[in-house]
Amino acid sequence: SLHTVLNAMAVEDYRKNHWPNLEKAVDRLLIQNPTDHISVSYAQIYYVYKCVCQQHSELLYNDLTSKITGHLQQVSAHLQASPLENFIENFNIALTQYIASLQCIVPVFMYLNKFYIESKLNRDLREDLMKLFADHVAEKHVNTLMLLIKARSMPFEVQPSTMASVVKGLYSLQPWAQLAPDLFSGFIPQINPPAVESLLQDYAAHDQKLQMELSMNGF
Secondary structure, X not given: OHXXXXXXXXHHHHHHHHHHHHHHHHHHHHOOOOOXXXXXXXXXXXXXXXXXXXXXHHHHHHHHHHHHHHHHHHHHHHHHOOOHHHHHHHHHHHHHHHXXXXXXXXXXXXXXXXXXXXXXXXXXXXXXHHHHHHHHHHHHHHHHHHHHHHOOOOOOOOOHHHHHHHHHHHHHHOOHHHHOHHHHHOOOXXXXXXXXXXXXXXXXXXXXXXXXXXXXXXX
């Protein structure tokens, strides 16, 4: 039918024109320095608006989230390869850079957020994208981070401001505070949740494993 043909043409237009343009913009925003001032262009917002009007919201949402997931998997691999003495610093850089890039990415996709993510999925774009960071980066490295933060007497220096930034970042991503209330309460005053027995046992096991890894790495 004519409708099917038109639909196929519209999807092809999306694939050939709209998404490649938006993907370039997203790529650029993901690797910007938090200190760079990158303005969001009206053209990009208009592309998103057109995609939403042409009923490509779901396509666009899937493309955007898989693009960002791919980027975060690289970030995670880069952290994995980072030496322990730079680990907290590097995690802080990764989180700070990602949060800064979202300050530009989220406004570009505001029409997608308003007319698809909020109204159809009952969610919020920024929260979804922060959850991707939690799932693909923080979750993968939280045990190492917790242990390094707890190991007060480290043979290397970490700036207190970096430490505080990482702890607050972790706390905002997930309620990990239950695992180590004493740790988080040092940085975030109103925390001291009731200890959850099973979680604490779980954490003790992680702790031992990491203590071993650290000692094998010469700490």
